[in-house]
Amino acid sequence: MASVKRTVFFVSDSTGITVEALGHSLLSQFEGVDFTLVRRPFIDSEEEAREIVAQIDACRKAEGARPIVFTTLVATHLAEIVHLADAFIISYFETFLAPLENELGVQSNHTVGRTHGSTDSSDYKKRIDAINYTLAHDDGVTDRNLTEADIVLIGVSRCGKTPTSLYLAMQFGLKVANYPLIPEDFERGELPGSLRNIRSKLFGLTILPERLTQIRAERRPNSHYANIANCRYEVQAAERMMQREGIHWLDSSRKSIEEIATTVLQALDLRPH
Amino acid sequence: MASVKRTVFFVSDSTGITVEALGHSLLSQFEGVDFTLVRRPFIDSEEEAREIVAQIDACRKAEGARPIVFTTLVATHLAEIVHLADAFIISYFETFLAPLENELGVQSNHTVGRTHGSTDSSDYKKRIDAINYTLAHDDGVTDRNLTEADIVLIGVSRCGKTPTSLYLAMQFGLKVANYPLIPEDFERGELPGSLRNIRSKLFGLTILPERLTQIRAERRPNSHYANIANCRYEVQAAERMMQREGIHWLDSSRKSIEEIATTVLQALDLRPH
Numbered sequence: 001m002a003s004v005k006r007t008v009f010f011v012s013d014s015t016g017i018t019v020e021a022l023g024h025s026l027l028s029q030f031e032g033v034d035f036t037l038v039r040r041p042f043i044d045s046e047e048e049a050r051e052i053v054a055q056i057d058a059c060r061k062a063e064g065a066r067p068i069v070f071t072t073l074v075a076t077h078l079a080e081i082v083h084l085a086d087a088f089i090i091s092y093f094e095t096f097l098a099p100l101e102n103e104l105g106v107q108s109n110h111t112v113g114r115t116h117g118s119t120d121s122s123d124y125k126k127r128i129d130a131i132n133y134t135l136a137h138d139d140g141v142t143d144r145n146l147t148e149a150d151i152v153l154i155g156v157s158r159c160g161k162t163p164t165s166l167y168l169a170m171q172f173g174l175k176v177a178n179y180p181l182i183p184e185d186f187e188r189g190e191l192p193g194s195l196r197n198i199r200s201k202l203f204g205l206t207i208l209p210e211r212l213t214q215i216r217a218e219r220r221p222n223s224h225y226a227n228i229a230n231c232r233y234e235v236q237a238a239e240r241m242m243q244r245e246g247i248h249w250l251d252s253s254r255k256s257i258e259e260i261a262t263t264v265l266q267a268l269d270l271r272p273h
Numbered sequence: 274m275a276s277v278k279r280t281v282f283f284v285s286d287s288t289g290i291t292v293e294a295l296g297h298s299l300l301s302q303f304e305g306v307d308f309t310l311v312r313r314p315f316i317d318s319e320e321e322a323r324e325i326v327a328q329i330d331a332c333r334k335a336e337g338a339r340p341i342v343f344t345t346l347v348a349t350h351l352a353e354i355v356h357l358a359d360a361f362i363i364s365y366f367e368t369f370l371a372p373l374e375n376e377l378g379v380q381s382n383h384t385v386g387r388t389h390g391s392t393d394s395s396d397y398k399k400r401i402d403a404i405n406y407t408l409a410h411d412d413g414v415t416d417r418n419l420t421e422a423d424i425v426l427i428g429v430s431r432c433g434k435t436p437t438s439l440y441l442a443m444q445f446g447l448k449v450a451n452y453p454l455i456p457e458d459f460e461r462g463e464l465p466g467s468l469r470n471i472r473s474k475l476f477g478l479t480i481l482p483e484r485l486t487q488i489r490a491e492r493r494p495n496s497h498y499a500n501i502a503n504c505r506y507e508v509q510a511a512e513r514m515m516q517r518e519g520i521h522w523l524d525s526s527r528k529s530i531e532e533i534a535t536t537v538l539q540a541l542d543l544r545p546h
Contacts (some may be wrong), residue, residue, distance in 0.1 A: 014531075014532070015531045015535040022365065027364075029383065030374075030377060033377055043534070092299075094300070096363050099361075101303075106305055109302050109469075131435070170530070262289070273313055
């Protein structure tokens with residue numbers, strides 16, 4: 001079978017990040033196809049829209065197949081221009097906005113770029129504060145203001161706490177501390193003191209010892225720290241402690257950052273309604 | 274006018290993060306409506322799908338209006354169950370997958386949860402490495418391996434470099450260092466030495482002095498650092514330096530992290546095709 005090639009345009013009046021994520025989820029269903037991606041964010045004038053149509057049409061002529069165009073242009077006059085292109089167009093707003101208006105019995109605003117909110121909004125400040133808090137509370141560096149945290153992730157060193165914490169802060173505006181469980185905690189047989197009075201905020205991550213030893217060996221090859229027997233001991237001791245303390249946990253070994261974050265939010269019931 | 278209320282379900286076989294972002298971009302077009310959000314990620318069995326249908330139908334009875342359901346269930350047999358609910362259903366895959374199959378002349382895989390990729394993939398490792406690199410190179414803490422960076426953000430203290438760096442690493446798997454421009458640099462009248470041989474990777478952020486003074490005052494009230502005259506001096510000196518050195522820059526004052534990140538990627542032409 002000849003390989004199928006197609007050029008894909010993401011045309012947005014904002015960053016295009018959402019429409020691209022969505023496009024990927026559709027395109028990833030077509031494994032045999034070789035897609036070339038072209039991103040055109042921040043399209044907000046008729047001139048730019050016409051320039052894109054010319055680019056799409058040139059691509060169509062050069063390749064002989066219609067480009068795929070994902071678009072989330074809210075402004076009707078810009079969307080209409082893009083629709084003049086000789087392309088297969090997946091237009092999110094045009095497909096769903098009118099039926100939704102009809103269902104709700106309310107006219108939409110057709111307002112551009114509201115997805116990420118205003119930088120003056122309290123949500124935006126909350127998000128920046130959350131990122132700063134999370135950076136300042138990475139890897140147990142401080143116990144200060146730990147009660148301010150929305151979430152405290154615990155687990156052995158290098159089990160995925162830091163990326164998950166940062167993602168939760170960045171994406172959801174949550175203050176996330178993370179705290180390593182270390183051999184001293186296991187010998188003492190109890191949680192670090194500063195965690196005992198914030199038990200409802202704790203969530204544990206664990207990891208397969210085989211994966212942990214790989215990750216640690218990249219940092220410190222041939223160390224006791226990375227040794228498989230030591231990794232087995234730490235993981236088992238951490239899981240036993242979390243079980244005894246009634247702390248929810250999950251195995252991060254085969255999960256993406258997004259999957260871990262979503263599971264944490266569900267377990268702690270932390271999403272706004 | 275009576276206020277319109279509606280319950281919105283996000284039903285996904287994966288995290289639901291993408292479909293929720295997309296839903297928000299649609300719902301934010303309806304300012305007068307009071308939406309209650311219910312998230313149901315990781316739906317992967319018929320039992321769960323039927324349980325959601327019961328939840329949606331109960332909500333419909335209680336509220337008298339059909340809930341709005343955004344769904345990205347790839348598995349046809351689960352999507353079919355959810356469609357039995359008495360709701361207004363926006364089904365991304367069902368709307369676009371068949372026409373896209375037709376356009377490409379290729380059958381889709383109907384594979385679940387491919388959006389975030391496998392944790393075994395090289396993309397995943399690249400992303401984690403990028404986050405670690407970015408954390409290790411925040412705020413000019415080290416010049417080591419600076420040539421490994423994909424991007425080096427520069428600008429005065431507290432102009433938005435850190436959140437932007439972390440977002441670029443997290444979302445796009447890029448290694449991003451950030452480097453503060455400080456009064457000593459302005460007095461010397463040239464870029465810090467370690468930045469001079471990586472000029473093509475530099476991107477500048479600037480900020481309105483009035484906004485900078487607010488942000489700095491939260492950290493150090495009544496300081497020279499936060500003083501408006503000093504903020505004006507630093508911003509002006511930084512902009513002059515970037516202009517003289519031919520470095521692209523943008524004003525972060527009214528831009529979201531996503532908007533800043535997208536602009537940086539465009540300016541440095543850093544997105545994979």
